[in-house]
Amino acid sequence: MERPEVVERVGVPVAAVATLGLLVVMFFYPVGTVLVESIRVDGRFSLEIFTSILTSEFYFGTFAAALSDPAVVVRSFPDYRLGLFGFTAWQALLSTLASVVLGLPGAWILARFEFPGRRTIRSLTALPFVMPTIMVAIGFLATFGREGIVNQALLAVGLPRLELLGTLQIIVLAHAFYDAPLIARITAAAWEGVDAGMPETARSLGASRLRAFRDVTLPQLLPAILTGALLTFIFSFMSFAIVLALGGLQKATIEVWVFHSVEQLEYGTAAGLAVLEIVFSLALTYAYLQYEARQRASSAARPPARKPLFGGVSLDRLAVLGYGAVALVVFVLPIASMVLASVTGAEGFTLRNYAFLVERQTEAYSFQVKPLTAIQNSLVFGAGTLVLAVPMGVLLAVVSTRGFRGRKLVDTLAMAPFAVSGVVVGLGLLRGLVFGFEAFGYRFTVSGALAIVAAHAVGAYPFVTRTVAPALAGIDDSMLESARSLGASRTRVLLDVELPIVVPGILAGMAFAFALSIGEFDSTIILATGGTEYTMPVAMERFRGRRLGPATAMGCVLLAVTAVSFVLIDRLGDGRGLNG
Amino acid sequence: MDRRRFIQAAGAGLAGLAAGCSAEQVEDTPTDESSDGGSADTPTETPGNGDSTATATATTTPTGTASSGTPTLRIGTYGSFVDAPSTSPGGWVKERFESEYDAEIQWFAPDGGMNYFLQRRQQGVTIDTDLYLGLTPENLVTADTGVEGDDSLFTSVDTSALSNVSNVVEDYYFDPQDRAIPFGASYISLVYNQNALDERGVGAPETFEDLAADPYEDGLLVPNPQNSETGLEFLFWTVDQFGEDNYLDYWSRLIDNGARILEGWSAAYSAYSSDEAPMVVSYSTDQVFADRYDQDMARHQVGFPNDTGYAYLEGVAPFAGTDRMDVATDFIDFILQPDIQAEVAERNVALPAVSNAELPSDYDDLVYEPETVVSYSYDDLVGNMDTWLNDWSQQVASN
Numbered sequence: 001m002e003r004p005e006v007v008e009r010v011g012v013p014v015a016a017v018a019t020l021g022l023l024v025v026m027f028f029y030p031v032g033t034v035l036v037e038s039i040r041v042d043g044r045f046s047l048e049i050f051t052s053i054l055t056s057e058f059y060f061g062t063f064a065a066a067l068s069d070p071a072v073v074v075r076s077f078p079d080y081r082l083g084l085f086g087f088t089a090w091q092a093l094l095s096t097l098a099s100v101v102l103g104l105p106g107a108w109i110l111a112r113f114e115f116p117g118r119r120t121i122r123s124l125t126a127l128p129f130v131m132p133t134i135m136v137a138i139g140f141l142a143t144f145g146r147e148g149i150v151n152q153a154l155l156a157v158g159l160p161r162l163e164l165l166g167t168l169q170i171i172v173l174a175h176a177f178y179d180a181p182l183i184a185r186i187t188a189a190a191w192e193g194v195d196a197g198m199p200e201t202a203r204s205l206g207a208s209r210l211r212a213f214r215d216v217t218l219p220q221l222l223p224a225i226l227t228g229a230l231l232t233f234i235f236s237f238m239s240f241a242i243v244l245a246l247g248g249l250q251k252a253t254i255e256v257w258v259f260h261s262v263e264q265l266e267y268g269t270a271a272g273l274a275v276l277e278i279v280f281s282l283a284l285t286y287a288y289l290q291y292e293a294r295q296r297a298s299s300a301a302r303p304p305a306r307k308p309l310f311g312g313v314s315l316d317r318l319a320v321l322g323y324g325a326v327a328l329v330v331f332v333l334p335i336a337s338m339v340l341a342s343v344t345g346a347e348g349f350t351l352r353n354y355a356f357l358v359e360r361q362t363e364a365y366s367f368q369v370k371p372l373t374a375i376q377n378s379l380v381f382g383a384g385t386l387v388l389a390v391p392m393g394v395l396l397a398v399v400s401t402r403g404f405r406g407r408k409l410v411d412t413l414a415m416a417p418f419a420v421s422g423v424v425v426g427l428g429l430l431r432g433l434v435f436g437f438e439a440f441g442y443r444f445t446v447s448g449a450l451a452i453v454a455a456h457a458v459g460a461y462p463f464v465t466r467t468v469a470p471a472l473a474g475i476d477d478s479m480l481e482s483a484r485s486l487g488a489s490r491t492r493v494l495l496d497v498e499l500p501i502v503v504p505g506i507l508a509g510m511a512f513a514f515a516l517s518i519g520e521f522d523s524t525i526i527l528a529t530g531g532t533e534y535t536m537p538v539a540m541e542r543f544r545g546r547r548l549g550p551a552t553a554m555g556c557v558l559l560a561v562t563a564v565s566f567v568l569i570d571r572l573g574d575g576r577g578l579n580g
Numbered sequence: 581m582d583r584r585r586f587i588q589a590a591g592a593g594l595a596g597l598a599a600g601c602s603a604e605q606v607e608d609t610p611t612d613e614s615s616d617g618g619s620a621d622t623p624t625e626t627p628g629n630g631d632s633t634a635t636a637t638a639t640t641t642p643t644g645t646a647s648s649g650t651p652t653l654r655i656g657t658y659g660s661f662v663d664a665p666s667t668s669p670g671g672w673v674k675e676r677f678e679s680e681y682d683a684e685i686q687w688f689a690p691d692g693g694m695n696y697f698l699q700r701r702q703q704g705v706t707i708d709t710d711l712y713l714g715l716t717p718e719n720l721v722t723a724d725t726g727v728e729g730d731d732s733l734f735t736s737v738d739t740s741a742l743s744n745v746s747n748v749v750e751d752y753y754f755d756p757q758d759r760a761i762p763f764g765a766s767y768i769s770l771v772y773n774q775n776a777l778d779e780r781g782v783g784a785p786e787t788f789e790d791l792a793a794d795p796y797e798d799g800l801l802v803p804n805p806q807n808s809e810t811g812l813e814f815l816f817w818t819v820d821q822f823g824e825d826n827y828l829d830y831w832s833r834l835i836d837n838g839a840r841i842l843e844g845w846s847a848a849y850s851a852y853s854s855d856e857a858p859m860v861v862s863y864s865t866d867q868v869f870a871d872r873y874d875q876d877m878a879r880h881q882v883g884f885p886n887d888t889g890y891a892y893l894e895g896v897a898p899f900a901g902t903d904r905m906d907v908a909t910d911f912i913d914f915i916l917q918p919d920i921q922a923e924v925a926e927r928n929v930a931l932p933a934v935s936n937a938e939l940p941s942d943y944d945d946l947v948y949e950p951e952t953v954v955s956y957s958y959d960d961l962v963g964n965m966d967t968w969l970n971d972w973s974q975q976v977a978s979n
Contacts, residue, residue, distance in 0.1 A: 061979070082979045141851065141856070142854075145851075145855075146855055163798065165840070244843040248842055249804055249976050250840075250841065250976055252977035256977070257977070260806045260807075260973065263695065265698065265726060356665065365671045365674070365687075367670065367688070431699075435705040525691050526692075529690040529696065531688060542665075543665045544665070545660070545665040545666050545850070546665075546849050546853060546869070547665075548850045548853070550665045551850075
């Protein structure tokens with residue numbers, strides 16, 4: 001196919017500028033309008049807000065007290081107050097440990113065993129991550145609540161009840177629900193990239209299985225594991241809706257306070273806390289990028305052989321069984337409980353909740369939330385998210401694989417949405433774009449729907465980049481060099497050689513972006529003010545009244561839509577690219 | 581993909597994006613021409629219907645366009661008034677009003693309630709809405725402290741045009757500036773499950789101290805005062821009962837006893853319905869709902885600790901700057917009519933604000949009123965509300 005020369009020459013730079021422009025409009029400007037409140041007190045520049053936060057015992061515990069009186073460190077040993085930041089970091093650390101512990105065995109099973117449905121399960125590992133918090137909260141209530149499935153099972157066997165809701169444990173478990181499958185997926189992908197020859201060589205030289213794993217395989221997996229752990233830490237650190245829903249206000253994190261300050265219209269405090277969160281998270285994101293660079297192993301000469309999962313009894317299979325039982329309780333049961341709760345009522349099996357959805361759809365007033373409209377909106381916003389996020393994400397991935405000075409900084413800035421909460425993004429888009437800005441005597445505004453798509457795209461494009469960049473970096477350089485030596489321009493190499501190879505990565509990123517958009521709640525609820533722009537998670541929230549029934553029915557619909565679209569898009573990639 | 585299809589796709593995408601943007605000409609305001617003309621803080625006192633200002637764009641997003649036909653009244657309210665999964669009066673009110681008056685109602689329930697409109701005012705954006713229905717004293721305090729100078733978010737209505745206003749219960753008035761007209765009320769109370777308490781071997785809770793005592797351990801669900809009126813007024817209730825100096829101590833005992841603070845009224849109530857705990861902070865009109873849906877009354881017992889209950893008052897007020905004052909007054913007149921009051925009260929699971937509403941005969945049996953009513957007035961709340969809430973929040977979330 002012939003392209004005009006101008007595309008060949010300026011294709012990538014123009015696309016880069018366009019992406020940068022979009023990022024500024026959709027992300028940096030809106031978030032900037034919110035964050036600037038942290039240095040503005042009564043219209044003047046002031047660092048008052050930061051000093052008051054940093055010296056507040058409520059936020060920083062003993063550390064803050066030590067700033068004015070260092071002796072306090074000695075005096076109050078060992079009862080240090082964590083403060084809100086300390087507690088947030090602590091629960092994030094515990095969540096990370098739990099996620100790694102629960103995720104690694106899953107990675108082992110995905111990478112080393114063969115069983116029917118393996119590829120579908122691998123697709124579905126990213127599903128928990130994109131589920132809206134309201135669904136997870138309801139699922140966990142139905143599973144681990146006082147009258148939940150777990151307690152009913154325990155009582156049936158004669159064991160005492162577990163009071164899990166309102167504790168730190170349940171929050172950690174919920175975070176593990178979100179992140180352990182992700183860790184499993186990332187680690188399994190890396191495991192499949194380990195050349196089988198190396199551990200085999202080690203074994204032939206006399207090493208035991210365990211030693212071969214520990215000394216040969218594990219070091220190659222470590223970058224991937226640490227990547228997953230860092231991601232988990234950042235997401236758990238920024239978590240708020242799950243914390244509030246399952247732990248209550250007593251277990252509040254920083255983000256809970258950002259949300260509270262925003263609701264009270266105290267933007268100074270909210271912005272100050274958000275800035276501190278961002279600084280902390282960006283520092284960690286920068287560290288994550290360093291590890292990710294080392295994770296870019298080239299495709300294996302020979303991936304390790306898989307063992308069949310079903311067969312005779314062996315130590316391996318017993319371990320799989322044990323893990324399977326745990327995975328069932330932690331990952332499948334909350335979802336299953338929600339599905340079960342949607343067809344259960346006081347009188348046993350009932351379709352009343354689904355009847356409610358149908359009734360709503362047919363009889364509701366225009367100002368009421370209708371299920372079908374919610375589904376349509378979610379799908380449309382998802383498609384809009386793809387239009388924005390995929391090109392941006394792919395382009396940033398391309399930029400990040402080119403070497404130039406300051407690339408790491410560009411990378412970190414491009415990954416900034418990881419570090420900024422959905423509440424701040426939503427608020428920024430509301431004030432910056434939906435309320436509009438004045439220029440030349442006109443007020444420019446953006447509709448709520450477009451702002452919602454922008455919010456979703458901002459949250460989704462980092463994932464596209466993070467799935468495509470490793471794939472791009474893993475392309476054998478000699479292939480690209482051959483193309484260039486045959487006369488292809490850089491743009492041509494990109495469009496005709498590199499991108500087609502990483503199509504599976506792009507599709508995986510697309511699946512992620514679409515699912516993230518469907519499950520997004522924090523920004524959407526702030527921006528869906530028009531009354532007709534509600535999505536499925538917002539509808540779930542609206543349907544939660546005195547009883548959970550209608551909300552669970554809507555949740556099942558959301559689950560079905562997300563799962564189907566996710567598996568569809570992800571599986572489109574099978575059979576394409578190099579490993580087809 | 582060939583070039584034409586690519587350009588088509590890109591063009592379609594761009595057109596889609598552009599369709600969401602709009603520009604409106606900003607009216608010159610005589611007030612507050614501050615140093616930078618383009619500052620977003622310039623209050624644009626545009627009338628309620630934003631489209632009546634000069635528009636100079638291709639695409640605008642019309643809100644409540646009034647053609648030469650029926651006027652549209654845009655009313656802001658809280659979500660459950662129009663869109664609760666079980667029962668809400670919004671639809672019925674709309675139909676009834678539209679059958680009696682030559683006007684159209686457009687309900688608008690943004691997440692964040694009254695704060696959404698306050699935000700718009702603070703940012704200098706048109707409010708585009710004529711009335712707010714569901715104002716509480718706390719909302720008014722927030723609205724009044726959140727605007728500059730004497731600019732009020734709300735305005736008052738000519739009460740001589742309200743035929744039934746003389747029957748509004750005197751005690752329900754809560755706005756010293758007479759903007760908000762009361763239209764509904766209820767009492768914050770405990771709702772408890774007698775069956776669950778019987779299983780524990782305890783009776784109904786009689787006092788606040790009971791709630792913090794061992795027999796009622798892990799027993800109470802409280803909606804978060806930070807984002808729920810119910811929880812906030814429960815907090816005020818404890819401030820009244822224990823005094824400003826001791827309520828925090830009470831709360832630390834209450835929380836040590838296992839009381840949980842969940843993110844909103846529906847989260848708390850739905851957890852209560854799922855038997856997470858035997859008691860929840862809710863409304864004393866609970867049995868109206870239970871009766872309508874044939875529930876087990878033992879699960880809907882109403883309790884007034886210390887024989888007191890907190891008065892939950894709601895009012896309706898027009899937004900300042902609305903150009904539909906006549907229709908707005910008609911609406912307020914309409915909603916104060918005895919038969920309308922009765923119907924709204926039933927559908928909203930609340931009490932009417934007028935004394936001559938014709939409620940069904942068994943309504944009195946289902947609604948409980950406390951011996952002593954606790955209530956903080958607007959003047960009590962100004963200056964104190966934020967302090968109480970912040971002190972409380974910090975104590976609860978402290979680690």
